[in-house]
Amino acid sequence: MPVRPDSTFTIVQNIFKSPHPPISVTAFPCAALTPEVLQDFLDTASDGIIGVAPAYGAECVLSMLAFSSAAKVILVPVTKNVSKNLLLPSATRRGNSNGSSSTQGGDLLEDLVLCADSHCKVAFQMDVLATALYHDFKFRISGGVDLLSFASDDRRSLMAMMNSLGGEPTLNKANVIALFQAEEKLDETPRDVIALQAWVAWRAATLHDNPARFTPQIDTTSRVLTDACLTVYAKLVRDACRLSALKPTEVNNEIADEYTYHEGQLQVLSTRFKNRLRLSDQRIEVEGVVEGRQITVSGQATRVDGRAARINVKGALPRGPLKVTTVGRERPTSAEQQRVDIILKALQGTSTIADQPFFQAIWLPREIPAWPVWYIRTPPIRFSRPLNNSQERAVAAILSAHPINVIQGPPGTGKTTVIAAAVTSIGSSPVSDRTIWLCAQSNVAVKNIAEKLAAVGPTSPASRTALTSGIAEFHYDWHEHLYEKINPNLVRSDLFTNDIVATGQLLMGSKVILCTLSMLSSFRISAITRLVPLQTVIVDEASQVEIGDFLPLISRFSHTLRKLVFIGDDKQLAPYGQNDVQTLRSVFEMEHLRRSALFLDTQYRLVGVVNLKAMLIPARMPTQLGKFIGQHVYDNKLKTIHPDATQCCHFINVKKGREIQKGLSWVNIAEVSAAVAEARKLDARGLSYRIITPYDAQRGMLETALKAAKIPWEDKVFCVDSFQVLMVIPGNEDDYIIVSLVRTDRIGFLAEKRRVNVLLTRCRKSITLCTSRAFVEGIAKKSLVGLLASGFGPAAWER
Incomplete structure (x- = not known):
């Protein structure tokens, strides 16, 4: 008995102003793909063009494909739970003797559609789709056209999309934005959306003066790309996609309390570089209180001059303290765009990146680079x-x-x-x-x-x-x-x-x-x-x-x-x-x-030669700490030369501290008090110090507390990551380091040995850790911090 389609429905396009008859959509499980089913669809693509649209699930894994002709769309789920055999390489699938219909359906989809030379496959961001097909299922594709390759603007921009569809006068702009730029969860893209995206790709390729029907085309078949090369390209593209997905969709912009507002123009000062206001096409939301009610108005940054920013606000501005938020993912940087474009050109055959010896030496270790004679x-x-x-x-x-x-x-x-x-x-x-x-x-x-x-x-x-x-x-x-x-x-x-x-x-x-x-x-x-x-x-x-x-x-x-x-x-x-x-x-x-x-x-620093003898000064870690790090992190390969062998590691037992989640971060109020008290002692003695913590919310609370205590606070408090990459002192170090670990119930950050290594290796003279002794000697006992406390013994605990 033949397997029936999952469902059949129709969609009506609302992207182009010119009308079009309803489009039939049929969803087929992979097991239902037969030569007759696919040939019936191909017969409707008599112009030789097939629009393709993907849906991606968790970790950017391909989950569904939509194929469209002028009047018909077929949807094919390709998630990993469809068939274990479907995930095998093509040669392995064909050699599988179990004869499963899912396996045959996968073969047919690749042979009759994806690699069919008789039809051109068009998609927006075809490079991402072509590499995902190989990365996730070892499928290859020929005759692939990226519709955005011909855009003069950044091909990920709205303008590039509009131009590829024939220009704004012919389009319903709001519907284009809703279809292609909505901030949707990757694993929840509705079927009708994917179907319409595929049909729009087909329509864009049939426009009178659209060059998409021509070259360059993407061909990932084995006659063009080796497994090794395509594997590298696919991984590079997937990593870039996953990194892009990590970008926040909202950023809280920290601004000064003072601001000015006149005739729709809001003037503010950013107070932190990391989340500063930027000049972009992202939406800005300004939130405040009007007559006891929270009010939010939208705007856009129209000018940024250092810390100063001007926001064009639409609507009545709330009074009093304002909360400013940038909504939408940040646009790709120039470096990110170039990275993607290089792989796109390689897939299109217009780049020879894989033939370059440095590329081969780094990414293709089995190749023997042909180094020029230098x-x-x-x-x-x-x-x-x-x-x-x-x-x-x-x-x-x-x-x-x-x-x-x-x-x-x-x-x-x-x-x-x-x-x-x-x-x-x-x-x-x-x-x-x-x-x-x-x-x-x-x-x-x-x-x-x-x-x-x-x-x-x-x-x-x-x-x-x-x-x-x-x-x-x-x-x-x-x-x-x-x-x-x-x-x-x-x-x-x-x-x-x-x-x-x-x-x-x-x-x-x-x-x-x-x-x-x-x-x-x-x-x-x-x-x-x-x-x-x-x-x-x-x-x-x-x-x-x-x-x-x-x-x-x-x-x-x-x-x-x-x-x-x-x-x-x-x-x-x-x-x-x-x-x-x-x-x-x-x-x-x-x-x-x-x-x-x-x-x-x-581990030391040479600073000069006097009477033919090298002069040494402390270079980050005192002897005791250096030996500990050398033993537990560097397999006893790291030697330490340091003139001071006195006690360099101290713990403050913050008995009443507890971890509290704040948004996506964590804070510990009692540790704030303990760290500020320690900072006050060092400041009174005129000693140079910094405070480090794993969590940004705790960093903010520490900075505010130092300011309230009238203790120098600028360039004093850092998260671990920013301390290594943004520290203002050469070498990313200081004489005295105060650490607020924050966690008390779960190990959290302490499980990341590399980051803990950074945290522990920033002091030249002494490090003091504010934390719970019960936590360090209990849950965190086997962590690097737990081993440090055990190694230095009870004498390291000040109270």
């Missing part, structure tokens, strides 16, 4: 300060002609010293003409490198030629004070120009350029890269960089790139989002690269 002069090591053996090996590797180096540097082992020594050696050599680009993920990390280079000495090539390319938005009105030491070497991005002569004057002959990794995705630096081509690129804190973020660098500068050096520590902060997207990797998680990594093994 002649790189290897200069001797020239540095004003002594280096230990592991540092010398690392510097020698950077100076060598080997194309890729990975260097692991635990806290305080001199990663930046290694960079400075390499820069100085290259710059001091009369036979070297190499250019060096020093990159990091954050502006502050780049700033810290620049300060270290400047500290080498006023006549050193490292300080004389270093240039920091800072992002104007980060610098202006927010962090100008951070750049005082290196201001003469700073070129803000708003000063960039395409004029070669003017750019040359800005660079002043520099051959060493510092910038954020994202800046390399901006075409505003084109004049700089023409004058100082990217040859040797050193990436600091590379363990925090998701490997896909290197795509724009490798794709754009492959013609000049000679060497990539990755420096970081995979025992500290992971790439952003790895807790939620566990498939994310840095270069340190690429086993073939990790095997050859060099390890900096000595």
Whole structure:
């Protein structure tokens, strides 16, 4: 007995102003797909065009496909609970002897529709769909057309969508937004929505002057793409999609209490850079109280000047204190757009990224890269300060002609010293003409490198030629004070120009350029890269960089790139989002690269030579703490040299503290009081300290409490992640560290060993942890903090 369709219904399109007859929609379980069913549908696509729309479920996994012709749509659920066999590779499915109808249906769908050369398959974001088909089900596709590839605007924008549909005059704009841009949960997309999206894709491809029926087309069949290459592309796209899905749909913008309002224009001041108001097309909601009632009005940011922002408000503004919220996901950055576009072009066959040796060396370990013949002069090591053996090996590797180096540097082992020594050696050599680009993920990390280079000495090539390319938005009105030491070497991005002569004057002959990794995705630096081509690129804190973020660098500068050096520590902060997207990797998680990594093994800092003897000062961890971290985190490979072996770790037993959930974060009010009391003692003694906590809500409460207690509060309180990447002191450290752990009932953050390692390795002299003794010696006993308390014993508890 033949299997019947799940359901049949009709939809009426409301996207185009011109009318169209109702469209028939039939939902088929995979088991119901027979040659007759599919051929009946293909017969209705006599123009050779099939519109395709996907639905994605949890973790962006493909859950349903819709195929459309002019008058008919078929829906096919492809979730993992349909058939275990459906998830097998095509060859395996065909070789399966159980003869299940689901297996046959999967084969038919791939052979008669997806890979049918007789029909062109069109979709919005076909690159995401084509890679999802392979990533989730090992399905391939041919004749795929991405309808947004031909947009002159950002292809993820509303304008690109409207243009692909023939332009706004022919459309019902509100319905287009509702169909394609509604903030819906990934696993709840209604069937009629998916069906209409597929039909709209078909209609867009049939417009008179739409180039979608032409090339380039996406072909992922084995005659074009190998399994290895397609696997890499699919993972890169899926990781990008999952990272995008992590972006919040609402951001609470912290603003000053004082504001002005006149004729629909609200003027406010952002007080925190992380959640500042930005100039975008996102909706702004302003909430306040009118006559005892909560009132919310909408608007849009029309001007942003540093901290100051102007919001065009629609409706009567509430009085008194305001709550300002940005609604909608943030648009993709330039780097994010380029990453997706590179894979799209590779799928369309218009890019040769997979043939580039750096791509092969990083992503395709079974390939043997065809490295061009480069002649790189290897200069001797020239540095004003002594280096230990592991540092010398690392510097020698950077100076060598080997194309890729990975260097692991635990806290305080001199990663930046290694960079400075390499820069100085290259710059001091009369036979070297190499250019060096020093990159990091954050502006502050780049700033810290620049300060270290400047500290080498006023006549050193490292300080004389270093240039920091800072992002104007980060610098202006927010962090100008951070750049005082290196201001003469700073070129803000708003000063960039395409004029070669003017750019040359800005660079002043520099051959060493510092910038954020994202800046390399901006075409505003084109004049700089023409004058100082990217040859040797050193990436600091590379363990925090998701490997896909290197795509724009490798794709754009492959013609000049000679060497990539990755420096970081995979025992500290992971790439952003790895807790939620566990498939994310840095270069340190690429086993073939990790095997050859060099390890900096000595934790101290050399600051000069007096009477031929190296002078040492504390470099992050006192001896006791350094030995503990070396044993429990670095497998006893880390050596510590520190002049102070006194008690450096203290615990404050906050008996009445308890964890309280606040939104998506956590607070502990009693720990706030304990941490502020400890801060008051250190401040009274004139000692330098910082407070660290795992949770942003607790950070806010600590900052407010310090301010209320009239204790210095600016740049004093940090979350763990921001402390490593945004800390204003070079090296991301301070003499005294106060920690508020917050948790009392569940282990929470303490289960993340990498982040706890960051938390414990920030002090130069002493660390004090505010927490519950019962919690640390109970639930958290086996955590890194629990082991630390056990190792230091009862004497570490102050009360």
